[in-house]
Every structure is written in structure tokens, then in C-alpha cells.
Amino acid sequence: MSHDIKRGVSLYSFQNDTFLRTMSLEDCIRTCAEIGAMGIEVVGEQTFTGWPEVGMPEAEIAHWHALMERYGTTPVCHDFMLDYKRYKGRPMPFDEQVASVKRDLDFGARLGMKYIRALVSINPDVLVACAGYAEDKGLKILLEVHAPLHFDHPWIIRHAEAYEKSGSQALGFLPDMGMFVHRFPRVWKERFVRNGVPQHIADFIEKAYEDRTLSEYVLLDVQQMGGTGPSIAMAETLRHNAAFEPKRMLDFMPRIHNIHGKFYEMTEDDVEYSIPYDEIVAVLKQGGYQGHICSEYEGNRWIEDAHPVQSVEQVKRQHRMLCRLLDQPIPAALQA
Template sequence: MSSIKRGVSLYSFQNETFQGKMSLEDCVRTCAELGANGIEIIGEQTFWGWPEVGVEDAAVAEWHRLMQAYGTTPVSHDFMLDYKRYKGREMPFDEQVASVKNDIDFGARLGMKYIRALVSIAPEVLVAAAPYAEEKNIKILIEVHAPLHFDHPWIIRHAEAFEKAGSDALGFLPDMGMFLFAYPRVWKEKFLRVGVPRHIADYIEKAYEDRVLSEYVILNVQQMGGTGPAIAMAEVTRHNAAFEPKRMLDYMHRIHNIHGKFYEMTADYVEPSIPYDEIVAVLQKGGYTGYICSEYEGNRWIEDFEEPDSVEQVRRQQVMLARLLGEATVPSLKTPIAA
């Protein structure tokens, strides 16, 4: 059996938590029943008011109670630092560093090993915050997220800055959405529902499969008479690509957590657009021993048409991951979520 561990980002349950269908305890219990014992959060989702107002000790104590009660492990607090939209001005460097330190403190209160940094954050900010992260025994992981990838100049700049700083507190969190080998079916179906002609949608899907340059795809759609939603469907190809999972191998010494992005899990436990069999094989080859945390983002592509069942989708991905990791037990749920 693989030493890679399974977890869930509670971001996967955003529809259910926003609608009040799942409490934090429901989310944690669901993950535990699936054997996905690593819990990742977005602070703003799980703790209302963060980071504008502080989180009370009682809320943090309840978090730790849940972790102990269900045998789960805090993995990562995903923080934002949207410094471009801060009080109508760009946040100065020193304030950015202070903001990161605030999230380090919060992650430490929750018992997290990692905090996730948005890819837009400059490496100099993270390097400046690294000594404080070391003191708190936390690693800052910048998310490598499509359309960026491990050969992108911005990611290379981070890698060089991390190596120069020599701090073990700096690393990467790859998002598996950068390995989008097929145009997701739920995307295509959504664009069809909003008016994209079938022949144009079929062309875009095939062009993505053939790795046609996005600029040519957009131009061809325009020449086919596509407007509005059709152009938007073609534009999506600019922000996604089938990058190579094996590129993670050169950075494995700084990869400590994985976002198991997925848009759809079929009834036979397959993600049709992302090659998880190849991804898991690469991670095993690289000696990865951290978590793969399910991150369901298909909900936003279907909620105009049907009620998302995020729990079932996460269950299916956890079954797929357990199989790929060589686990003997099939993940299953014991406690249904009340409607």
C-alpha cells in the first residue's frame, strides 16, 4: 500500500455549508467515515469573519474537539491575501508580510502543518515571512494552479527564491487541475445549456483534445459565427492545459500537499478529464508521503441545472484514490447527510 495519505479540502462542500445543509461537524465526520483523515480548510469558509475579525477561542476549541473526536488531522489553512484590492489601494510590502504572519498565527492555532498561499503573492513576501513560519513550525506552500505550471517563469522565480533563501518553510502545493487532459464534460454541458451551438461546442472539445493553440480556437469559433457564450467556451482553453505530471518530480523536495482538483466523478469512479492514475504514479515515484486532498469544483458548473451532491462526488473520488493507492478497504459513508 502507498504511503500517500487521503484528505479533503472542505472547500469541496461549499454549496452544502453555504446553504446550511452541512455543519462543520458534518463535514469532518463525512471525511473521517471515508478514511480521508486529512482536513484542509479555507479560513473564510470555515470560520466566519476571518480575517477581518478575529476567531474566538471557543471556535478554535471546537475545531480541536472535532479533530480529536473523529481522529482527523489538520493539514492546511488556505489563505488569500488579495493585496491588490485592499482598502482601495495596493497593500505595501510590510503589510503583506504582516498579513501572512497573521495567517501563520491562525494556522498554528488550528494545529495546521501548512498554509496555502495564492499564486499571485510575490516570492519576496513569502521569503520575508519564512523565519516566522519556521518559529511556528509551519510551511508556506504556494499553490501551482492553472494556467501556471512548473515551467512557468513566475513559478521558476519562486523556486529560485526559495532555494536562495534556504528555508524549509517554503514550498509548493500543486493543484491537479493543471493536468487537464480533456475538456470537462460538465463544462461543455453548461455551455450548451447557455446557448453554444452543438457543432461549435463539439469543435472546441475536439480542438482541446488535439492541443490546438487557444488563440486559433478562439479565432476559428469567431469565424464559425460564434458569439457570447461560444467565445467564452473557447476562452476557457486559455486558462487550462494538459501540462505534464512528471514535472513535479524536480520539485518533490518542496511539495508537501496536493489539491486533488476534480470536476466530475462518474459512477464507475473515473475523473474523465484528469489522469489520476498517471498523477498518482508520478507522486509515488517521487516518494511523496503527504496528503492528496479532494477539491471538488464541478458544483459551479451544474448548479443551474441540478442540485450538486458534493458528498457523493467526494466519496467517488476517495474510492478512486483508495484504489490507486492500493488500499484494501473501499471508502463508504455510514451517516447520511440530512436534506
């Protein structure tokens, strides 16, 4: 099946490397270019010094554009934050929320982005109020649909209805593939066991997830099994993750413009252990999706207490998988 799905990387995937300063911004972008992942997504606070508190770092923005030109990469999305509930010790009023989002639209435009990512908690009225400004900037605001929310959740339906009522095409969605965790991630389980979860309780929780047992029942069962602390925390993950159906993206495809290719563990066989990317990519092809799948590696936090974090290797494995699923040739840098 022909398609126009492109590969990219969220530099969030390299957060350990950039925090420890073992990779520079140029290292990250060069790595993406070498593996043929030409779309670049950023979290502004991670990539640019002092944003947003100290304003736009002009020298760093110029450096960003120089790197885009040097490596032939394409700016895709700026992931912005809006901590409206704890802003300066008070809730952020509506008008200030709108002004804050417009500031991120300005920043995204300066970076040459097509999209900015909105956190799922943001009120749809705030985004609707920014739609005209986004249109003027040539940008779209994409709400991240992130577990435990999903495309049948009332909050997401409320957003979809508000977008349609607005009549603006500048409002859309960015699905996070963490909605489709069809198997309890192995790296999660192993970390919880290292944190003190008895093996029999860890096995029970994993099986309960496989059986799609209601999370409240699992929590009660774990308590009755004598589980405390880490065991309760492991059981709580069932409240915040679920195996929703990728095909639900189809009804929303006209407003889906970017994808977070969330993954926790790519095996040596280039398969994501817990997320069915074969099904996901098939749905994206069926729906005529034309944007990027941007890698978002989040397995680091589950292994860093016991193992070296190999972000680059994990991202490479995901892109070998994506090349296979997207019927694309494997670049030399990805050939083992």
C-alpha cells in the first residue's frame, strides 16, 4: 500500500545523553540524519537554554537553523508546556493561558516548525482562542492524546467537538502510541522487582494486565496479597495505561498531523516488546496518514538504575523496524 509516512525523532529520546552532556544538539541531529529520520521534534525546555523564562535564545535559534541546513533535516514540532495549575503559586487565568500558548506559537514559528504540541490537560477553549493566531503563523496546535486518555474519552471528544465548531483547521491531534500498550512492558516489571515487588505479585499484576482485569480489582487483590509500597505503585500503572485499539485513530485522521512513536524496549530483533507497531502502521496507512512518526524513547527511566542507557541504539532499532513496516530501504547507518 502506497503512503506518505515519514520518519522522525523527538530529541526527548536522547534526554539522558543531553542531560549528562554526552551528546550535543548537533550530535542528536546528526544521528537522526544518519539513520534517515529527517523530521526533528523538540521539547523547548530541554533543547533551548532558559526557554521560556528568559525568552528566545537568539544565538541558539540561529544555531538550530544552521544545523537544519547542514544535515538536511526538517523541523516538525515544538512540544510546549502549560503549567496553568501551579503558575506563580496560583492558577493561571484564561487570558494568561492564551497569551502563554501564543508565545509558544511565536517560538515554534521562529524554529520553522509546522506544529506545536499541547498537553492533553489544556482546556479546549484555550486552544480555540489561539486558533486564529496559529493560522496567521502558519502553524497547527496538536493536542497530545496520551494514556490514560484515548480517542473515546469524553475529554478528547469535547476537544474534537470544539475544534469542529471553531471551523479552524489549525487545531488537531497528536496521538501518543503509549495508548496501545498491549503487553505489560518487560522493563517496567523488572524495575518494580528491583524496587522490591515480590516476584509472585509482579507476575500477578502482569497477568492481570494481560487479562485486562479492571485496575481497581487488581489494586484490591494486591493489597490483600500483602503488597505495599512498590507493589501498589506497580498495580497503579494499570490505571494509567491500557491497550486501546489503533483503529480508533481512523475517525480522527483528518486532524492527526504528527505521531509520537512512544517505545519502552526495542528487542534485538527490532520489535517493540509491548506496543504492536505492525497494527499501528497498518492503520496509519489505511487512514492515509501523511505526517511523521517521531521516535519517543521512554525506556531510559526504567533501566537507568541497573543498566547503561543506550538511547541511540534503541532509536536505531526502532527505525529499522519502521523501515521494514513502511517499506523503506534501510540506510547504511542502520545496517547491523
